[in-house]
Amino acid sequence: MIYRKEGVQFPFQHQKIGRALGPSQNVGNAMAQWILTGNGEIMPIQTLRCMTDAEKNNLSMKDRMKEFDDYIQKRFGNTIHTGDDPNFESNRNNDIIYDELYESYDENENKSYNLAEMDEFPDHEIMMDAEVMLPKDGGLYQSARVIGRSKNASGNYIGNYHPNPVLNTQVYDVMFPDGAVMQYSANLIAENIMSQVDEDGHIYQMVKNIVNHRKGNNAIGKCDGWIITNNGTRRRKLTTKGWSLEVEWNDGTTSWVALRDMKESHPIETAEYCEFNQLADKPAMSWQVPFTLKKKKQIISKVKSKSKKKNQKYGISIPRSVKEALELHKTNGNTLWRDAIAKEMKNVRIAFDVLGKDSNIEPGRTFLECYLIFDVKMDFTRKARFVANGAKTPDLKSSTGIISRETVRIAFTHAALNGYNILAGDILNAYLNAPIPEKYWTVCGPEFGSELEGCKALIVRALYGTKSDGRDFCNHLRSCIHFLLGRSRFMDEASR
Numbered sequence: 001m002i003y004r005k006e007g008v009q010f011p012f013q014h015q016k017i018g019r020a021l022g023p024s025q026n027v028g029n030a031m032a033q034w035i036l037t038g039n040g041e042i043m044p045i046q047t048l049r050c051m052t053d054a055e056k057n058n059l060s061m062k063d064r065m066k067e068f069d070d071y072i073q074k075r076f077g078n079t080i081h082t083g084d085d086p087n088f089e090s091n092r093n094n095d096i097i098y099d100e101l102y103e104s105y106d107e108n109e110n111k112s113y114n115l116a117e118m119d120e121f122p123d124h125e126i127m128m129d130a131e132v133m134l135p136k137d138g139g140l141y142q143s144a145r146v147i148g149r150s151k152n153a154s155g156n157y158i159g160n161y162h163p164n165p166v167l168n169t170q171v172y173d174v175m176f177p178d179g180a181v182m183q184y185s186a187n188l189i190a191e192n193i194m195s196q197v198d199e200d201g202h203i204y205q206m207v208k209n210i211v212n213h214r215k216g217n218n219a220i221g222k223c224d225g226w227i228i229t230n231n232g233t234r235r236r237k238l239t240t241k242g243w244s245l246e247v248e249w250n251d252g253t254t255s256w257v258a259l260r261d262m263k264e265s266h267p268i269e270t271a272e273y274c275e276f277n278q279l280a281d282k283p284a285m286s287w288q289v290p291f292t293l294k295k296k297k298q299i300i301s302k303v304k305s306k307s308k309k310k311n312q313k314y315g316i317s318i319p320r321s322v323k324e325a326l327e328l329h330k331t332n333g334n335t336l337w338r339d340a341i342a343k344e345m346k347n348v349r350i351a352f353d354v355l356g357k358d359s360n361i362e363p364g365r366t367f368l369e370c371y372l373i374f375d376v377k378m379d380f381t382r383k384a385r386f387v388a389n390g391a392k393t394p395d396l397k398s399s400t401g402i403i404s405r406e407t408v409r410i411a412f413t414h415a416a417l418n419g420y421n422i423l424a425g426d427i428l429n430a431y432l433n434a435p436i437p438e439k440y441w442t443v444c445g446p447e448f449g450s451e452l453e454g455c456k457a458l459i460v461r462a463l464y465g466t467k468s469d470g471r472d473f474c475n476h477l478r479s480c481i482h483f484l485l486g487r488s489r490f491m492d493e494a495s496r
Helices: 053-057 059-076 088-092 186-195 259-265 267-276 289-294 296-302 322-332 336-351 405-418 469-495
Strands: 015-023 033-036 042-045 048-050 095-099 131-135 141-149 171-175 181-185 203-205 207-215 226-228 234-236 243-249 254-258 307-309 352-354 370-376 382-388 435-443 456-461
Touching: 015 059, 053 059, 059 141, 131 186, 171 186, 181 186, 207 267, 243 259, 254 259, 259 267, 267 289, 289 296, 322 336, 336 352, 336 370, 336 382, 336 456, 435 469
Parallel strands: none
Antiparallel strands: 015 033, 015 095, 033 042, 048 095, 131 141, 141 171, 171 181, 203 307, 207 243, 226 234, 243 254, 352 456, 370 382, 435 456
């Protein structure tokens, strides 16, 4: 059976192993069954499918099935059939795959993590959960997901990790949408990922067709589609608010894309779809569709036929919040994002003076929203950065000084003439070394750990995202250099 939530396709990257126990009467949907999940809970789930023969015979999947049996037996006792039971294989027929996202998410679950004390995840699992187009059986390329390291008949991992990609001999299990699991080398996976992304690591998808459209409650009506300017002129509202299009991509997947993004990346296709479906007179389209069709021949050579997937880099899904990052841990079975959060919060902790939840903030301090942003580096390392929302703070009159290009060239020329070596260095969390003159405060989120979540905190260092962070660090660096130069002169005079 193929999983399908209402209005959502089965995302195979979220599949989990479970065991069907029979129909769930008077609970859940009429088609739901009682499912024994991997964490020992029994839930009524309708969205499930049987395991394929290819999955049952895969070594990696066999290990997951054994771990499932061992955990269930440990939790519920010897009443669970094991491999020594002659009826074990018949019980295997009830093994199914369900979507973990169907389960309810415990909002307090992240409080059990002490994010500030987590270690980094081993490098040999760095490609876990990556999505990539791979040739299946030597034929057409299909979308697939890396689900784990491959093992041989003895249960040992195939290949060894090496930081030099040329010497990396690892082999990974890759699952395709039909459930088939195949083995690919780490180098082949990395090569295909790099060939399918741009210089920033984002995957571009080719549009095959626009298949549907929908209108949200916040879309403006015809009576609200005009504005009156100060001089009394009546003009159209240039907005696409509330409209989105369902797009079919060349890899066979479909997704909903906001109209504002489609008109930028695919203006011709969007305009033609709106005209064919008699949407050109709608306020969101009337100001753009006629102009695009009129200028079609002039702009068709400049139209980009690809759209960036902003929620992925190098085939790896990027979370937008701590909650989503913790959900990915449950889905992927690793702690890469959680470790990235722990590493960043350990470094940024110095920028805050944490108070109690009920502490009073001194007058004159301004609340500043802070949050985590996530990224993936070229070596698939997960990166988290804690920043402030400086866009909501007043503009500053002063700015940060920037070294001119001519100054850098003069320095390079001077080094070349005198035979000096040019060295470059990086200061870890550089801005956090500088004190901040502005008075800001914030509220600690789940990334601070369960014991500090909800507490008020004073911002005492130049946090990334504030409008004065570069200026504050520049002033701090200047004062340090002046201090060192003054001390050097004093030591020279004292030695004389």
